[in-house]
Amino acid sequence: DTAVSQTPKYLVTQMGNDKSIKCEQNLGHDTMYWYKQDSKKFLKIMFSYNNKELIINETVPNRFSPKSPDKAHLNLHINSLELGDSAVYFCASSPPGTYNSPLHFGNGTRLTVT
Amino acid sequence: AQSVSQHNHHVILSEAASLELGCNYSYGGTVNLFWYVQYPGQHLQLLLKYFSGDPLVKGIKGFEAEFIKSKFSFNLRKPSVQWSDTAEYFCAVNAGQAGTALIFGKGTTLSVSS
Numbered sequence: 147d148t149a150v151s152q153t154p155k156y157l158v159t160q161m162g163n164d165k166s167i168k169c170e171q172n173l174g175h176d177t178m179y180w181y182k183q184d185s186k187k188f189l190k191i192m193f194s195y196n197n198k199e200l201i202i203n204e205t206v207p208n209r210f211s212p213k214s215p216d217k218a219h220l221n222l223h224i225n226s227l228e229l230g231d232s233a234v235y236f237c238a239s240s241p242p243g244t245y246n247s248p249l250h251f252g253n254g255t256r257l258t259v260t
Numbered sequence: 261a262q263s264v265s266q267h268n269h270h271v272i273l274s275e276a277a278s279l280e281l282g283c284n285y286s287y288g289g290t291v292n293l294f295w296y297v298q299y300p301g302q303h304l305q306l307l308l309k310y311f312s313g314d315p316l317v318k319g320i321k322g323f324e325a326e327f328i329k330s331k332f333s334f335n336l337r338k339p340s341v342q343w344s345d346t347a348e349y350f351c352a353v354n355a356g357q358a359g360t361a362l363i364f365g366k367g368t369t370l371s372v373s374s
Contacts, residue, residue, distance in 0.1 A: 186366065187366070187367045188367065189365070190364070191361040191362065202360075236304070249362055251304045
């Protein structure tokens with residue numbers, strides 16, 4: 147009955163590979179996000195989608211491409227993985243039309259690039 | 261651009277001690293303020309939030325925070341911490357308008373010894 151679910155939980159891969167992380171929410175929210183948490187626990191917004199439309203795109207390498215097939219899903223595809231991409235990636239969602247609502251976070255995907 | 265500063269990187273307390281974690285933000289307009297907690301190995305959970313009204317807000321688990329507009333601060337407090345409060349604490353801000361992302365501080369690690 148998880149509200150925001152991410153898969154996989156752990157992802158270990160080699161430099162140069164391409165990988166995807168999936169995120170699904172069953173809360174009926176319109177807005178979804180990807181955040182990156184680095185080794186120092188710093189959380190930084192990467193992308194935000196509202197009803198399948200990209201609304202926030204922070205300074206992120208274009209190797210990262212979000213895809214939202216419908217408003218309940220926001221996947222993250224990463225091309226040509228680099229060592230510096232190692233981090234925990236959190237998906238989150240928030241209710242429609244209420245930008246001041248708290249975010250609901252998924253459990254995170256720990257990506258390790260070797 | 262908005263930014264959030266958390267002054268304490270790592271706080272170490274004994275059980276029953278009082279806690280205050282500092283948070284300052286830089287943004288001149290209307291803001292929404294949040295404190296999130298991340299227990300070891302878990303996702304972020306909302307502790308409390310402030311949008312408007314009474315500047316002293318109470319959250320879960322006995323936490324409270326005070327919004328002081330003149331100081332651009334939103335400090336988190338708890339009168340008596342418990343060992344189970346050991347976690348990362350994140351202050352977050354977003355501008356009070358649609359299309360803005362939640363910006364997080366760098367977090368404070370709280371370690372409580374029994």
